[in-house]
Amino acid sequence: MLAVIAHRGASGYLPEHTLPAKAMAYAMGADFLEQDVVATRDDELVVLHDIHLDRVTDVAARYPGRARADGRYYVRDFDVAEIRTLSVTERLDEDGQPVYPGRFPPHSGRFAVHTLAEELVLVAGLNRATGGNTGVYPEIKRPAWHLEQGIDITAAMTEVLAAHGYTGPEDAIFVQCFDAGELVRVRHELGCQVRLVQLIGENSWGESDTDYEYLRTESGLAELARSVDAIGPWVNQLYTAGTADGLPRSSGLTERAHNAGLLVHPYTFRRDDLAPGFGSFEEMVRYFCVDLAVDGLFTDFPDRVRQLLNDRADGR
Ligand code: CA
Numbered sequence: 001m002l003a004v005i006a007h008r009g010a011s012g013y014l015p016e017h018t019l020p021a022k023a024m025a026y027a028m029g030a031d032f033l034e035q036d037v038v039a040t041r042d043d044e045l046v047v048l049h050d051i052h053l054d055r056v057t058d059v060a061a062r063y064p065g066r067a068r069a070d071g072r073y074y075v076r077d078f079d080v081a082e083i084r085t086l087s088v089t090e091r092l093d094e095d096g097q098p099v100y101p102g103r104f105p106p107h108s109g110r111f112a113v114h115t116l117a118e119e120l121v122l123v124a125g126l127n128r129a130t131g132g133n134t135g136v137y138p139e140i141k142r143p144a145w146h147l148e149q150g151i152d153i154t155a156a157m158t159e160v161l162a163a164h165g166y167t168g169p170e171d172a173i174f175v176q177c178f179d180a181g182e183l184v185r186v187r188h189e190l191g192c193q194v195r196l197v198q199l200i201g202e203n204s205w206g207e208s209d210t211d212y213e214y215l216r217t218e219s220g221l222a223e224l225a226r227s228v229d230a231i232g233p234w235v236n237q238l239y240t241a242g243t244a245d246g247l248p249r250s251s252g253l254t255e256r257a258h259n260a261g262l263l264v265h266p267y268t269f270r271r272d273d274l275a276p277g278f279g280s281f282e283e284m285v286r287y288f289c290v291d292l293a294v295d296g297l298f299t300d301f302p303d304r305v306r307q308l309l310n311d312r313a314d315g316r
Contacts (some may be wrong), residue, residue: 002289003296004305005137006030007268010048012300014104015090017047018111019122019281026126028303032137032174032297033123037116039151044080045116045160049130051075055093057086057113064268065118068110076149093161100272120164135172139199140162143182144208154182158192168193174265176232179208187227195252197265200237216253221260230295231261236268238292241277248277254292267298269305282308 009021010028018219022033036049052072052277053059059066059073062085065072071132075083088111091099098106115140121134138157146153146271166173177183186192201207201217214220224231239248257264266288272280278284285308288294299305 002294002309003031003265004029004034004309005034005265005267005296005304006302007034007299008123009033009302010300010302012100012103012271015088015109015111017049018088019114019119020164022119022122023126023300023313026123026132026134029306030134030302031133032225033135033170034067035119035138035140036117036141037153037154037157037158038075038141039146039149040075040080040083041077042079042081043151043156044112045153045156046075046080047119048113049141050267051145053078053083053086056091057083058107062086074305076146080115086113088112090255094103099132100145100270102272110309111309117164120160122168127241128205133172133176136166136175136224137176137197140175140177140179140182140186142208143179145202149233153270154186158186158190161192161194166194169195174230175250178210179212184227195230197230197263199230199267200231200233202234216256218256218260221256222260225260225262228262230265231257232267232298233257235266235268235275236289237278238288238294239266241275247290248287250292258293263295265296265298266293266294269297269299269301271301271304273306286312 003032006025008016010024011021014021014024025033035047037045038048040053054073064084073246081263090104090106093099118264140154140157143154171194174195174197176199178199178201183196183198200212238251239251241248255263274284
């Protein structure tokens with residue numbers, strides 16, 4: 001069964017990482033809800049994609065003068081009580097324009113930042129009320145950077161997860177991180193037994209000092225398989241578009257990962273931002289699910305992916 005991972009919630013419809021976006025994704029039948037986890041000044045863990053606040057909140061207007069020298073407002077420089085007063089908006093680019101213009105109108109509605117613990121309570125409550133078993137999919141954001149800022153975010157996060165019952169491989173959770181050394185630490189030093197996902201980026205992104213070129217090789221994947229259960233590659237790393245016959249062709253990474261015993265959960269499937277070479281969202285989802293046979297996918301549109309999978313199951 002392919003896992004539908006609601007990327008930042010149903011973020012195609014509501015501002016990313018807000019509780020309404022999570023509740024919507026839950027109701028749309030996502031298998032997992034994603035949390036990106038960042039630490040505040042008072043060591044609370046909040047659910048936000050960036051270590052900065054300025055692309056998704058009104059922090060610059062509410063707390064002028066609190067930016068660092070680079071002009072950015074850092075989550076780590078604010079107490080959770082201050083962050084709770086901020087209004088969350090649909091994601092904006094550096095010019096203040098919406099990144100996805102067709103989505104929820106920016107600067108409208110009343111949305112707030114919440115803690116990881118609050119989101120885990122929401123999911124547990126919904127699972128109880130519906131009899132479901134929707135999982136969570138938290139990402140440890142920038143662990144090396146957080147350590148420089150005085151907090152071991154990984155230890156803090158695994159503590160919160162354990163306090164909410166997420167401790168073993170049978171629990172409905174995957175923990176993800178771009179930093180390979182940190183996932184080795186989670187498994188072998190912190191003794192955390194939940195399923196782990198190594199995110200695979202490009203070395204040029206500067207996300208961590210992990211060598212992603214190496215991780216994509218047969219020996220890199222074999223090494224990963226000693227600590228983690230899955231890889232989360234960028235969709236573009238799994239295929240080549242525009243080959244002679246016009247069809248996408250596998251890069252071989254999915255097959256190599258499967259041979260190493262790893263699940264493959266690529267990111268990100270967006271109806272309003274298709275990967276190169278695909279004419280429609282349906283075509284893109286079908287290629288990855290049927291031709292490449294990935295094991296799960298991150299999507300901003302969990303309802304659309306769920307519908308396409310249901311249609312396939314019904315033979316439509
Ligand atoms: Ca993420």
